[in-house]
Amino acid sequence: MSRVACSVMAVSWLRVMVPPVRTVRTTLNWDATNYTYGNLKPNAHYQFGMWASNPAGESTHVDNTAGIHTTPAAPRSVGVTRVSSGRVRITVDVSNSYATSVTVERLFDGTWTAVGTASPVNGKATLEDTSVPAGVVQYRALARVPIYGTDTGRGMLSSAWVSSTTV
Numbered sequence: 001m002s003r004v005a006c007s008v009m010a011v012s013w014l015r016v017m018v019p020p021v022r023t024v025r026t027t028l029n030w031d032a033t034n035y036t037y038g039n040l041k042p043n044a045h046y047q048f049g050m051w052a053s054n055p056a057g058e059s060t061h062v063d064n065t066a067g068i069h070t071t072p073a074a075p076r077s078v079g080v081t082r083v084s085s086g087r088v089r090i091t092v093d094v095s096n097s098y099a100t101s102v103t104v105e106r107l108f109d110g111t112w113t114a115v116g117t118a119s120p121v122n123g124k125a126t127l128e129d130t131s132v133p134a135g136v137v138q139y140r141a142l143a144r145v146p147i148y149g150t151d152t153g154r155g156m157l158s159s160a161w162v163s164s165t166t167v
Helices: none
Strands: 002-007 013-018 022-027 034-040 045-051 077-084 087-093 101-108 111-118 124-129 138-148 151-158
Touching: 034 045, 077 138, 087 101, 087 138, 101 124, 111 124, 111 138
Parallel strands: none
Antiparallel strands: 002 034, 013 022, 013 045, 077 087, 087 124, 101 111, 101 138, 138 151
């Protein structure tokens, strides 16, 4: 089960915006300092907001507008095309995920070697491997997304690898 925990100070309820966009309202005890929201779905984006409420009314809210992501879905496919001797174009379909980058590796002679990373455009990321050794090679790719909004410095989540056919 995936869960997220947050620290709270004297709030009487917490709003969790869960995809598809809907609000889950949770009432907390007056002295609550932590809250854990469970059952997070993979390949999703969540935003959290908090308000305090008492007989005088509700406070302004505090939102985590950047939100958090959960582990992205693995790429739908990894397509490869030999462009010329020593060059292969790799196209990775991540239209099924929130991926912000794709990492690609090449398998040759039993060893995986990093080829590079690319940002998807309209759900597809394309790289060109210009150092392809002579012989049969295979590629694999994974989707990546920052845990917190777009802040890559606070950690990244990676999908499972998906392999191409050989070329």
